[in-house]
Amino acid sequence: MRQTGERLPNDSISYKPVGEAFFKLPTLTLARNLLGCLLVKETEEGIASGYIVETEAYRGPLDQAAHSYNNRRTKRTEVMFAEAGRVYTYLMHTHCLVNVVSGEVGTPEAVLIRAVEPYEGIDLMIKRRGSMAMKNLTSGPGKLTKALGIHMTDYGRRFDEPPIYIAPGFAPEKIVTGPRIGIPNSGEAKNYPWRFWVAGNPYVSK
DNA sequence: AAGTAGATGATCT
DNA sequence: GATCATCTACTTG
Numbered sequence: 001m002r003q004t005g006e007r008l009p010n011d012s013i014s015y016k017p018v019g020e021a022f023f024k025l026p027t028l029t030l031a032r033n034l035l036g037c038l039l040v041k042e043t044e045e046g047i048a049s050g051y052i053v054e055t056e057a058y059r060g061p062l063d064q065a066a067h068s069y070n071n072r073r074t075k076r077t078e079v080m081f082a083e084a085g086r087v088y089t090y091l092m093h094t095h096c097l098v099n100v101v102s103g104e105v106g107t108p109e110a111v112l113i114r115a116v117e118p119y120e121g122i123d124l125m126i127k128r129r130g131s132m133a134m135k136n137l138t139s140g141p142g143k144l145t146k147a148l149g150i151h152m153t154d155y156g157r158r159f160d161e162p163p164i165y166i167a168p169g170f171a172p173e174k175i176v177t178g179p180r181i182g183i184p185n186s187g188e189a190k191n192y193p194w195r196f197w198v199a200g201n202p203y204v205s206k
Numbered sequence: 207a208a209g210t211a212g213a214t215g216a217t218c219t
Numbered sequence: 220g221a222t223c224a225t226c227t228a229c230t231t232g
Contacts, residue, residue, distance in 0.1 A: 056224070058224075065224070066224090067217095067224080072218095074217075074218070075217085076216090076217060076218085090216090090217085090224085091215075091216055091217085092215095092216090092223070092224065092225055093213080093214050093215065093216090093223080093225055093226080094213080094214055094215065094225085094226085095214095095225055095226070097224065097225085099224090112224060114224085140225070140226075141224070141225075142225050142226060143225090143226075180224075181224075182223085182224055182225075183223095183224060185222090185223085186224095207231100207232085208230100208231085208232090209229105209230085209231080209232105210228105210229085210230075210231100211227105211228090211229085211230095212226105212227095212228090212229100213225105213226090213227090213228105214225100214226100215223105216222105216223100217221105217222085217223090218220105218221090218222085218223105219220090219221080219222100
């Protein structure tokens with residue numbers, strides 16, 4: 001890990017995916033640890049990557065806001081029951097959202113990646129998003145998947161090898177927590193402070 | 207700058 | 220047929 005706040009040099013980029021052990025932590029810890037890490041996606045169009053700056057934890061059986069609440073096991077949620085480090089993608093309206101599966105096998109928990117700070121492949125992101133405004137490129141869960149080229153075809157893959165993986169980035173100066181976004185109909189769970197973000201980062205969603 | 211409305215489609219009951 | 224872990228464009232000020 002780099003010094004606090006320090007970004008990687010932008011020349012001679014080479015990524016080293018994290019190991020399997022990175023994911024074997026309690027879900028809330030993993031949601032924190034993912035902040036500052038790079039999310040990398042390789043496609044035929046090229047490589048695109050960004051620093052993760054906002055996440056949310058979803059904790060299976062306990063959590064009314066989770067797709068897997070009450071151990072609900074369907075074709076969609078199946079991968080959440082697998083081992084930590086797998087890719088859980090699902091569709092929300094017209095958008096694809098991406099999660100990191102966490103927790104023990106059989107415990108359906110995951111961390112939603114809500115925002116990243118663009119790092120490599122910015123031209124590609126602009127092309128995919130059809131927008132020039134930097135701050136609008138990856139500042140939301142549906143936006144970042146489009147910018148990075150993450151699709152439903154990534155469902156079930158692992159986050160520790162190409163074409164989609166997590167790599168070490170920078171150490172955030174300050175991490176803030178608060179209630180999660182967009183889950184008004186989930187009873188008590190809507191107040192849990194399970195959203196994590198890098199304080200002051202302009203790419204955090206609103 | 208902030209708030210609202212409408213688009214949009216798979217998944218599940 | 221209801222339910223969304225969203226986005227964009229359009230309003231208002």
